[in-house]
Amino acid sequence: MKYIDEYRDAEAAKRYAEAIARITTRPWTLMELCGGQTHAIVKFGVDTLLPPEIRLVHGPGCPVCVTPIELIDKAIAIAERPEVIFCSFGDMLRVPGTQRDLLSVKAAGGDVRIVYSPLDALKIARAHPDRQVVFFAVGFETTAPANAMAVEQARRQNITNFSVLVSHVLVPPAMEAILGAPDNQVQGFLAAGHVCTVMGYTEYEPLAKRYRVPIVVTGFEPLDILQGVLMCVQQLEEGRTEVENQYSRSVRREGNELARQLVAQVFRIVPRTWRGVGPIPQSGLGLAKGYESFDAEQRFGVAAYTAEEPTECISGLIMRGVKRPFECPAFGTRCVPEHPLGAPMVSSEGACAAYYRYRPDAHREVIVIEQERGAL
Amino acid sequence: MNDRWSFTLSCPIPISDYPQILLAHGGGGKLMHQLIERMIVSTFHNPLLDVRHDSAVFESPGARLAFTTDSYVVRPLFFPGGDIGDLAVNGTVNDLAMCGARPLYLSVSFILEEGLPMETLWRVVQSMRRAADIAGVQLVTGDTKVVDRGKGDGIFITTAGVGAVRSELPIRPTSVRPGDVLLLNGDIGRHGIAIMAVREGLEFETAIESDTAPLADLVHALFDGGITIHCMRDLTRGGLASALVEIAEAADLHIHIDEQAIPVREDVRGACEILGLDPLYIANEGRFACFVPAAQAERALAIMRAHPLGENATVIGRVSDDRAGLVTMTSAIGASRIVDMLSGEQLPRIC
Numbered sequence: 001m002k003y004i005d006e007y008r009d010a011e012a013a014k015r016y017a018e019a020i021a022r023i024t025t026r027p028w029t030l031m032e033l034c035g036g037q038t039h040a041i042v043k044f045g046v047d048t049l050l051p052p053e054i055r056l057v058h059g060p061g062c063p064v065c066v067t068p069i070e071l072i073d074k075a076i077a078i079a080e081r082p083e084v085i086f087c088s089f090g091d092m093l094r095v096p097g098t099q100r101d102l103l104s105v106k107a108a109g110g111d112v113r114i115v116y117s118p119l120d121a122l123k124i125a126r127a128h129p130d131r132q133v134v135f136f137a138v139g140f141e142t143t144a145p146a147n148a149m150a151v152e153q154a155r156r157q158n159i160t161n162f163s164v165l166v167s168h169v170l171v172p173p174a175m176e177a178i179l180g181a182p183d184n185q186v187q188g189f190l191a192a193g194h195v196c197t198v199m200g201y202t203e204y205e206p207l208a209k210r211y212r213v214p215i216v217v218t219g220f221e222p223l224d225i226l227q228g229v230l231m232c233v234q235q236l237e238e239g240r241t242e243v244e245n246q247y248s249r250s251v252r253r254e255g256n257e258l259a260r261q262l263v264a265q266v267f268r269i270v271p272r273t274w275r276g277v278g279p280i281p282q283s284g285l286g287l288a289k290g291y292e293s294f295d296a297e298q299r300f301g302v303a304a305y306t307a308e309e310p311t312e313c314i315s316g317l318i319m320r321g322v323k324r325p326f327e328c329p330a331f332g333t334r335c336v337p338e339h340p341l342g343a344p345m346v347s348s349e350g351a352c353a354a355y356y357r358y359r360p361d362a363h364r365e366v367i368v369i370e371q372e373r374g375a376l
Numbered sequence: 377m378n379d380r381w382s383f384t385l386s387c388p389i390p391i392s393d394y395p396q397i398l399l400a401h402g403g404g405g406k407l408m409h410q411l412i413e414r415m416i417v418s419t420f421h422n423p424l425l426d427v428r429h430d431s432a433v434f435e436s437p438g439a440r441l442a443f444t445t446d447s448y449v450v451r452p453l454f455f456p457g458g459d460i461g462d463l464a465v466n467g468t469v470n471d472l473a474m475c476g477a478r479p480l481y482l483s484v485s486f487i488l489e490e491g492l493p494m495e496t497l498w499r500v501v502q503s504m505r506r507a508a509d510i511a512g513v514q515l516v517t518g519d520t521k522v523v524d525r526g527k528g529d530g531i532f533i534t535t536a537g538v539g540a541v542r543s544e545l546p547i548r549p550t551s552v553r554p555g556d557v558l559l560l561n562g563d564i565g566r567h568g569i570a571i572m573a574v575r576e577g578l579e580f581e582t583a584i585e586s587d588t589a590p591l592a593d594l595v596h597a598l599f600d601g602g603i604t605i606h607c608m609r610d611l612t613r614g615g616l617a618s619a620l621v622e623i624a625e626a627a628d629l630h631i632h633i634d635e636q637a638i639p640v641r642e643d644v645r646g647a648c649e650i651l652g653l654d655p656l657y658i659a660n661e662g663r664f665a666c667f668v669p670a671a672q673a674e675r676a677l678a679i680m681r682a683h684p685l686g687e688n689a690t691v692i693g694r695v696s697d698d699r700a701g702l703v704t705m706t707s708a709i710g711a712s713r714i715v716d717m718l719s720g721e722q723l724p725r726i727c
Contacts, residue, residue, distance in 0.1 A: 001645045010636075010710035045711025094720070107396040116576065116651070222709040337719040338406055358713045 035349025200255025400720025404614025477539030
């Protein structure tokens with residue numbers, strides 16, 4: 001496939017892996033921020049090509065995983081109402097709330113539909129003026145412009161039976177939370193290419209400076225990731241801490257001006273609780289003044305919901321890169337995709353699910369490697 | 377209450393996990409397998425059922441027969457490349473063929489929804505007749521029920537089939553041997569993507585057509601050519617990956633495949649990229665995996681390629697006994713990873 005196969009070339013991958021091995025003189029811990037990158041790393045086995053000194057840890061960039069449990073409960077409460085058509089991206093449907101998930105609501109007769117774009121949900125609202133159509137607006141800066149566009153179109157076309165349940169999160173505050181934690185182990189970041197396509201990367205420049213950490217804006221194909229790792233290791237080995245752009249075929253420093261404007265118009269920055277991580281100030285998006293009437297939480301009276309997370313899940317440690325999925329005692333035993341204890345085991349982008357699917361015996365392999373290195 | 381009763385009356389699928397049937401219980405992944413294993417196989421188990429193959433094979437005076445059944449629910453009823461009618465014939469024909477049987481007779485049961493246009497049913501019936509003619513099978517008995525409007529999805533069809541087994545050796549996962557070569561008769565992912573494209577209103581430059589086709593003729597071409605087939609599996613729900621995981625587990629052997637060798641059409645790959653789906657898990661209706669001894673692989677491949685349903689046949693993997701029960705794959709960039717079964721259906725990703 002043109003423009004994809006070029007970035008999955010085995011020969012080039014080998015050359016990049018060799019280049020990384022050549023310049024690496026000591027252990028480095030890098031974090032890829034985006035769940036799409038985590039998925040590609042484990043699916044293609046990118047990490048198995050790296051020298052043993054390079055440790056990749058998986059960041060909080062799976063929107064499904066960080067959506068707080070009370071938001072899932074809110075979604076379920078709304079989706080259960082007979083007048084509601086609840087629209088969502090597919091992978092939110094399996095995420096467990098306190099009691100159950102959206103797929104169970106569907107099985108019990110709720111009108112829950114998978115859509116591929118928020119604009120499809122708007123189309124459904126137009127086609128069913130007698131029903132309430134709610135879109136589950138989750139995701140990072142990447143999905144925010146399309147969601148903003150759906151709300152803006154609803155406002156302009158006066159579609160009053162449409163609303164959004166918003167749980168948008170922002171990357172830079174999460175990076176700051178990771179870097180500021182006393183147990184932080186991350187020495188370099190692969191930033192999420194698609195987030196930066198929208199937002200640019202000027203926000204990362206003060207972070208790189210303040211925390212003395214290299215940040216490489218990186219794409220999602222295996223060669224993108226290998227090149228991102230190479231650029232990051234190069235900086236670390238040379239003692240540089242800059243923001244660099246590996247994904248230049250998609251990302252400009254200033255991002256997509258139109259998309260940013262629309263997001264700034266429809267949304268405002270709000271504090272947000274991250275599943276597994278906890279509350280992070282100024283880390284999410286909520287509807288801005290003038291758009292509150294599209295807020296599903298208000299419309300259906302679920303704003304006050306609270307919920308406790310199951311205590312056994314260590315997703316917070318996983319998403320901050322302190323632990324890897326197979327280091328969790330429940331991984332692959334009490335926690336599997338059919339019975340997830342936490343969201344990272346649900347979404348295909350979740351680090352735990354990616355490991356479970358592609359490396360079910362990862363914990364065994366790692367023990368062997370670490371024994372060989374004399375670590376145990 | 378005595379222990380025996382409390383034991384046999386308790387539902388083997390813990391009610392706390394899934395008090396209701398989810399769509400995922402029909403998705404071809406782990407949930408479906410758990411349902412079949414814990415509720416059906418454990419209840420009815422007998423030597424024929426316990427083989428867990430696409431058909432049951434048994435001796436009858438003077439002949440070895442294969443017997444199978446399958447239900448067809450598909451929305452929309454008509455899709456590019458096929459419809460529920462030819463699907464209902466081909467699917468059952470293929471389940472028989474996968475056991476090395478020449479399909480002889482089919483039964484058909486229709487569950488029709490009140491209000492279904494007669495014209496629609498006529499088109500489906502005509503399509504079934506054409507498919508049966510092509511597959512050389514006769515439709516010899518049937519039944520029709522009508523349910524209230526809103527209680528069905530237009531038409532549900534159940535077919536059952538009987539076939540005469542040609543092969544001397546049992547064709548099943550436990551017959552797979554280390555050293556066997558794994559053949560695939562063509563590109564994967566088309567049926568699932570064709571259905572999804574119509575159902576979800578996804579538009580591509582050209583329509584992706586289902587690969588639905590009867591495989592019995594191709595299978596018997598292999599027999600005619602003297603190929604000793606160890607195991608076959610049609611790659612329906614759950615796709616290539618789920619079929620191979622099932623076989624590796626049942627055979628307790630290691631199947632290694634090469635991602636680069638698996639043909640996936642350009643438009644199907646594009647659709648999968650956009651939707652965040654993996655073609656390895658997408659349903660096919662005219663594709664099968666075939667395990668043959670290494671010494672016969674070249675010849676088997678040549679026979680497949682000479683048949684219209686195997687023009688793009690390739691060798692995609694090999695069997696060994698070093699990592700029993702596992703399927704592994706060399707990825708496009710040359711790294712190796714494990715291929716597992718999904719828990720339910722693939723769900724499109726957020727971004």
